[in-house]
Amino acid sequence: MARSRLWSQYGVCVLVLVLLHACKKNQEPTEDAPVVTTVKAPNLPDSLFAYSALKFPDSWLNDSALQLFGASGANIEISDAGATLGRVLFYDPMLSADGMVSCSSCHLQAHGFGDNTARSIGLTGEPSRRNTMPLANLRYQRRLFWDARTVGLENQVLEPIEHPDEMGMVLSDLPDQLSGLPYYRTLFQAAFGDSVISTDRIATALGQFIRCIRVHSSRYDEGLETDFANFSDSEVQGRELFFNGVTRCNQCHSGLNFFSTQAFINGLEVDYAAAGDAGIGELTGYAEDDGRFRTVSLRNIGMTAPYMHDGRFETLRDVVDFYSDSIAWHPYLDERLTVTGVDGDGQEPYRLALSSSEREALVDFLLTLNDTVIQDAWWLGDPF
Ligand code: HEC
Ligand code: HEC
Known part of the structure; x- marks a missing residue:
């Protein structure tokens, strides 16, 4: 150069x-x-x-x-x-x-x-x-x-x-x-x-x-312009699953940036403090904040493994399996991840029990959020 x-x-x-x-x-x-x-x-x-x-x-x-x-x-x-x-x-x-x-x-x-x-x-x-x-x-x-x-x-x-x-x-x-x-x-x-x-x-x-x-330059963004003509069948299915209200993914990871500025408890632990990291609960001391963490953006998610605040999941498939099968009971689990949903009563974790092809589809969709510009942009790269 x-x-x-x-x-x-x-x-x-x-x-x-x-x-x-x-x-x-x-x-x-x-x-x-x-x-x-x-x-x-x-x-x-x-x-x-x-x-x-x-x-x-x-x-x-x-x-x-x-x-x-x-x-x-x-x-x-x-x-x-x-x-x-x-x-x-x-x-x-x-x-x-x-x-x-x-x-x-x-x-x-x-x-x-x-x-x-x-x-x-x-x-x-x-x-x-x-x-x-x-x-x-x-x-x-x-x-x-x-x-x-x-x-x-x-x-x-x-x-x-x-x-x-x-x-x-x-x-x-x-x-x-x-x-x-x-x-x-x-x-x-x-x-x-x-x-x-x-x-x-x-x-x-x-x-x-x-x-x-x-x-903001991903295959998903290209899809927004082309009615998703650029998507494979699996990516189309994954997008439907993400947004269809059944998985509730987009109720927290929302909008163009696939995030929320609010922090939620997504059921990784029954007792986060005992597991070693209570997140916002550590700062406030309130039980209802035990395990409350930022709802991070899913943009670029295919590049940023491992996942969650402690990097406990190695792959996106692990994340999807978690939401599908093993959300933990927690006294303040976010309503969107409980059986009764928002305004409902009870903390019973929501089990999506997705089929294997639905899980793959959701992963395929998440991968379309990878940016195609910044990874190779020299102007964001190492000048030394
Ligand atoms: C109640 C709100 C909520 C819902 C619903 C939700 N998430 Fe999350 N998600 C979170 C929070 C909060 C975190 C961060 C938790 C942590 O690290 O302790 C997170 C983390 C993630 C991560 C890891 C991000 C990273 O950079 O490590 C992925 C991937 C993810 N969610 C995908 C999904 C998918 C797919 C769905 C639907 C099946 C979904 N989420 C539903 C709140 C939610
Ligand atoms: C040793 C590894 C390490 C180094 C070096 C490091 N970071 Fe980080 N960075 C982290 C970790 C871990 C977190 C999350 C910490 C937490 O939430 O408690 C983080 C979080 C951040 C965030 C918050 C992002 C968000 O969405 O809230 C920013 C911004 C950031 N770092 C910028 C920087 C800058 C600028 C530097 C250099 C001056 C730097 N980091 C050096 C590990 C590192």
């Missing part, structure tokens, strides 16, 4: 001295000896990619439900230089305490910016507590994480940087650490008008980049 004159003056590799401070969280005190690390400069195109020109389709922008959810992100301006800086930050392991972990260590482009392992490994080498969430269409998501604990993407993005098990960085040290790298001055200058590096600016740029991960 072509490199601009600004970048080439640094050469492909630069050596920098990184002083690892002795006071990092959860780290054994170390000698204050300089650690020499080889750092690559990012390989960026001569002219910036037009991130600012990316647009959701009119059908999304005019959708009344999405408009409601999109209100929080609609006014955030994305500039080409801001998102370019965000892309570099997203892939740069120098944002971590040991120079080894980047956002992309866990959020992999090939897997819809999720991870293909149940629990990701961060700085400490210990598996993360929950399954890495895929990143897509976050303009429509105000409350983040599986338990919706953080409001606003710009507030969220710094959390993994300082999380001791993820990137383990002391945030106040981050601007200095980045100042030591030759490529950031120019990038910050281009994005913000001067080369000052601050955590706020880092958050803004990461937020801009992540907002450019937009998933």
Whole structure:
């Protein structure tokens, strides 16, 4: 790929001295000896990619439900230089305490910016507590994480940087650490008008980049335009099952983004707290929140295995088998997954008991939600 004159003056590799401070969280005190690390400069195109020109389709922008959810992100301006800086930050392991972990260590482009392992490994080498969430269409998501604990993407993005098990960085040290790298001055200058590096600016740029991960080009979207002439018989059947009201899938995973901004209890456990993760229940302490988790989007779902907050299901077929056969009794199981349904009385889990071909059809339909653009988009890929 072509490199601009600004970048080439640094050469492909630069050596920098990184002083690892002795006071990092959860780290054994170390000698204050300089650690020499080889750092690559990012390989960026001569002219910036037009991130600012990316647009959701009119059908999304005019959708009344999405408009409601999109209100929080609609006014955030994305500039080409801001998102370019965000892309570099997203892939740069120098944002971590040991120079080894980047956002992309866990959020992999090939897997819809999720991870293909149940629990990701961060700085400490210990598996993360929950399954890495895929990143897509976050303009429509105000409350983040599986338990919706953080409001606003710009507030969220710094959390993994300082999380001791993820990137383990002391945030106040981050601007200095980045100042030591030759490529950031120019990038910050281009994005913000001067080369000052601050955590706020880092958050803004990461937020801009992540907002450019937009998933709305799938075979399903093509089908919406062509009355599903592009679908196989099995995909047609799967779509009917998904939307027909019997499976109730679309009553929670709804609309063009196949999600809900609300969190529900979908019956993975009888007692989630006892099983080790009560989700929102851990934050509120209420029994009716035990096991309440975000109703994540099913866009790109074929790329983001394994599934659920703990990555317990390896395949989509496992997920469909779960909804069909083994939803657990739970005192606050969502009504949509009970026999009596919404406004009914009782918590008896709904057993769909789908036939084998219906299960296959549902899986085939879910696979049509895979995006055909972002997986290969170089402008969302690793610049290093
Ligand atoms: C060690 C693996 C790891 C690293 C590194 C990591 N993440 Fe994550 N990310 C996760 C996990 C796990 C979750 C879900 C955590 C939870 O819900 O408690 C998550 C959740 C998120 C979410 C929430 C998505 C949603 O729909 O709510 C965003 C956004 C995100 N990460 C962005 C980032 C950014 C930006 C970076 C780099 C600065 C980063 N992550 C680094 C593992 C990681
Ligand atoms: C009551 C609302 C509700 C209904 C109905 C529902 N889901 Fe879910 N779904 C959820 C919630 C909540 C989660 C996340 C649960 C967790 O991780 O603990 C989820 C998770 C999933 C996941 C895993 C997503 C991921 O990224 O890991 C898939 C796939 C899925 N559902 C498909 C379906 C299908 C197919 C149906 C219909 C058979 C369905 N859902 C019905 C609420 C629902």
